[in-house]
Amino acid sequence: MKPIPLAPDHFPELRSALLAHYDREARDLPWRRDRDPYRVLVSEIMLQQTRVDTVVGYYDRWLERFPTVSSLADADEGEVMKAWEGLGYYRRARNLHGAAKAVRERPQGFPRSSDELRALPGVGEYTAGAVASIVFGEVTPAVDGNVRRVLARLYDEPDPKPAWLRERAAELVDRGRPGDWNQAVMELGATVCTPQGPRCETCPLSVWCAAREAGTAEKRPAARKAKVVPHGRFVLAVVEMGGQVLLQRRPAGGLLGGLWAFPEQRVPDEAGRRDGSGEEAVGGTAIGIAIGIAEGLGLRVEGEHVRLPAVSHRFSHLHATYLPVVLRVGPGAEGVASGGGWQADGIGEELEEVRPLRWIGPDDSEVALPVAQRKVLQAWHEARSSKEVACESRR
DNA sequence: GACCCGTGGAC
DNA sequence: TGTCCAAGGGT
CATH class of the missing domain: 3.90.79.10 (Nucleoside Triphosphate Pyrophosphohydrolase)
Incomplete structure (x- = not known):
């Protein structure tokens, strides 16, 4: 089956196909149980460069110990680090602690836009977009490693640049369900459009995928040369x-x-x-x-x-x-x-x-x-x- | 853009 | 056993 060149005319159909797949196949993850901004923020910070399976246990224990943003803001730093022990990239823990304190100081409460979220320590472009779209329904992209890979394959682009990714991701976001859309693309990357051995047979986007047609899916995006570790x-x-x-x-x-x-x-x-x-x-x-x-x-x-x-x-x-x-x-x-x-x-x-x-x-x-x-x-x-x-x- | 920043799992 | 790399951010 020859893929259809992906033009804006096809966006609505593509969005429906992926969202339907997501509605059917989405994993039952703890942070998807509700849309509390604090809980979603905790999950997004923990998920930075960290696998879902690793995060789940930490996430549950964290919310048991720090159930609200104010409880985290009031916590002792030693206890915060202890709750993060073993998760790695420990600056994330201190940043999350700092973010909780910053939220507590805001008269308006929890930041509700990606721009305001971006000002919190440890919250960059991806995390701000993810929280804003998932919790507050902002129509904004969230480009992580999964999205990068999915888009690189969809357009058969060997070396997608950040600006290019931002533009592609922004124009594709579903206007009615931005949070579900962003999660759906990430979920696809994590479970179907995987780095090795992508399951193109079951992919809802395969009919539009240029890399699948070219047979280059597994080579997109191109591997970065490994650095020598001292x-x-x-x-x-x-x-x-x-x-x-x-x-x-x-x-x-x-x-x-x-x-x-x-x-x-x-x-x-x-x-x-x-x-x-x-x-x-x-x-x-x-x-x-x-x-x-x-x-x-x-x-x-x-x-x-x-x-x-x-x-x-x-x-x-x-x-x-x-x-x-x-x-x-x-x-x-x-x-x-x-x-x-x-x-x-x-x-x-x-x-x-x-x-x-x-x-x-x-x-x-x-x-x-x-x-x-x-x-x-x-x-x-x-x-x-x-x-x-x-x-x-x-x- | 390059480099620093953890850990564990899959192959 | 070595290699890759996973829902990135800060500098």
């Missing part, structure tokens, strides 16, 4: 005292910002070693570096220092190898994680914790830890447990 190595100071370890809160803004982690120091990477075995090249110096980290925190280490197995972790833009070293400190070290305070940063109204250090146990469930740090904590706990067992057996 490797980094970090010595971690696992400072142990009385069954607890010392964590430091990472500065907001950077990698894993706002989460708690073992104090670290980056060490030069061994050229050509990407297999994670390069830690041996550091040899005993890792312990010396770890001691330096601890001393920099005002701690005096004593007794035996033991290295834990290296932990490899892939971030989106960095392949990290962590070299954890367990250090012992004597009584009196509690003070490094107390006596801290809060201090204005002199710019905004936010308070910055002066000494973000704290002791935690192996089963701590209060602080938000990155996945790799959780692995190190677990390795420390297991090493410690096995040693205790060994001591027991000698008695």
Whole structure:
């Protein structure tokens, strides 16, 4: 069947076909149960660069803990980060928290237009369009990765530019059901017009699809060349005292910002070693570096220092190898994680914790830890447990 | 436009 | 095992 060249004359028929498909096949997702602006905003922020299956659990727990925009605005930042733990791109959590505070400060309440939504932290062009169309019925496009792929195939365009995508998406939006339309295109991209193995046989748009006719669907849009991901190595100071370890809160803004982690120091990477075995090249110096980290925190280490197995972790833009070293400190070290305070940063109204250090146990469930740090904590706990067992057996 | 920013699942 | 990449935003 030869496709019909897609002209504006065909838009009404195309819209009806996709909306009918959506009405029939749409997945039952938690954030589709109602059109509460706060809930839809939460879902859209969580869904940024994150799969639906991953988000569902976080979404339900989040709304249980922060059911309204004001409850989120009033929440402690540590609790917000804890609720986001494991979801990644942690700046989203702080931005969502900031957005809730911004909404609370608005006399008009929740922003009702895409332009106003765009002013909230963490809300860009896509998210503003999605919320405005879904919740408030604004006739505006929402171009995400799915929409980009669907349009690239529909027009057989190898390298669709943002401006071109915005124009195509805007002219196609269904005037009566803009929110359903935007979700329908995304849903099609996620379930039918997939990156690999698109199911053109079942696609309601196939009769208009130029890529299907040309046999180029799977090549549209053209793949971007993969970048080489650099490797980094970090010595971690696992400072142990009385069954607890010392964590430091990472500065907001950077990698894993706002989460708690073992104090670290980056060490030069061994050229050509990407297999994670390069830690041996550091040899005993890792312990010396770890001691330096601890001393920099005002701690005096004593007794035996033991290295834990290296932990490899892939971030989106960095392949990290962590070299954890367990250090012992004597009584009196509690003070490094107390006596801290809060201090204005002199710019905004936010308070910055002066000494973000704290002791935690192996089963701590209060602080938000990155996945790799959780692995190190677990390795420390297991090493410690096995040693205790060994001591027991000698008695 | 390029780069930074997490994680887990599919192949 | 390596590779891709998923309902992007900020700088």
